[in-house]
Amino acid sequence: NAGVMQNPRHLVRRRGQEARLRCSPMKGHSHVYWYRQLPEEGLKFMVYLQKENIIDESGMPKERFSAEFPKEGPSILRIQQVVRGDSAAYFCASSPRKQGTPNYGYTFGSGTRLTVV
Amino acid sequence: ELKVEQNPLFLSMQEGKNYTIYCNYSTTSDRLYWYRQDPGKSLESLFVLLSNGAVKQEGRLMASLDTKARLSTLHITAAVHDLSATYFCAVDPPGGNQFYFGTGTSLTVIP
Numbered sequence: 201n202a203g204v205m206q207n208p209r210h211l212v213r214r215r216g217q218e219a220r221l222r223c224s225p226m227k228g229h230s231h232v233y234w235y236r237q238l239p240e241e242g243l244k245f246m247v248y249l250q251k252e253n254i255i256d257e258s259g260m261p262k263e264r265f266s267a268e269f270p271k272e273g274p275s276i277l278r279i280q281q282v283v284r285g286d287s288a289a290y291f292c293a294s295s296p297r298k299q300g301t302p303n304y305g306y307t308f309g310s311g312t313r314l315t316v317v
Numbered sequence: 318e319l320k321v322e323q324n325p326l327f328l329s330m331q332e333g334k335n336y337t338i339y340c341n342y343s344t345t346s347d348r349l350y351w352y353r354q355d356p357g358k359s360l361e362s363l364f365v366l367l368s369n370g371a372v373k374q375e376g377r378l379m380a381s382l383d384t385k386a387r388l389s390t391l392h393i394t395a396a397v398h399d400l401s402a403t404y405f406c407a408v409d410p411p412g413g414n415q416f417y418f419g420t421g422t423s424l425t426v427i428p
Contacts, residue, residue: 205342233415234414235416240380241420241421242405242418242419242420243360243405243407243416243418243423244318244418245414245417247418248414248415255414256414256415258414258415258417259415264348266402291360305362305365306350306362307362308359308360309359310358311358311359313357
């Protein structure tokens with residue numbers, strides 16, 4: 201079992217470009233969560249998705265950010281027209297069950313470190 | 318908004334010493350998680366505490382949870398250099414869709 205796979209590991213974008221971050225959950229996991237970690241800070245929730253559905257996007261900035269988890273393929277976090285403040289580590293986590301259910305647990309990916317220059 | 322506070326934020330300790338990291342949170346929750354993060358790496362799960370009074374130990378680390386006080390502790394016994402990392406606690410409130418992470422404690426163990 202390959203675990204939660206995120207790519208790319210490092211991404212450099214110029215201001216105004218688009219960034220696409222990919223997350224393949226663990227096999228058998230249908231719940232995906234995206235978190236952002238700013239330098240010297242803890243992780244902040246962005247969005248929770250199940251296959252083809254956004255369940256909770258309360259942590260997503262209202263503009264420029266979007267996420268999807270299609271029926272086939274990885275989950276994608278898309279940031280349009282990036283700005284310097286978007287520079288951060290973006291982590292994806294997956295779980296086999298809904299948060300709060302018995303034996304629920306997250307597995308984190310290794311993250312994508314986005315640098316906006 | 319739910320707040321999760323850790324202290325200290327930075328901790329420098331000598332090898333062989335004991336210390337405790339504290340995690341306070343501001344809402345009802347009976348689930349608390351401790352993670353370790355090495356520089357540039359992902360989060361490694363250390364402990365999952367699922368009820369009041371839960372205590373778990375792994376090697377030189379021991380975690381406990383007091384849901385009435387809304388407090389968890391991570392105790393380090395006889396620290397070694399390999400424990401140098403940033404430690405995060407995270408709360409998982411009932412009915413929620415997210416974890417709330419603390420600000421992290423950066424631990425440096427000095428030989």
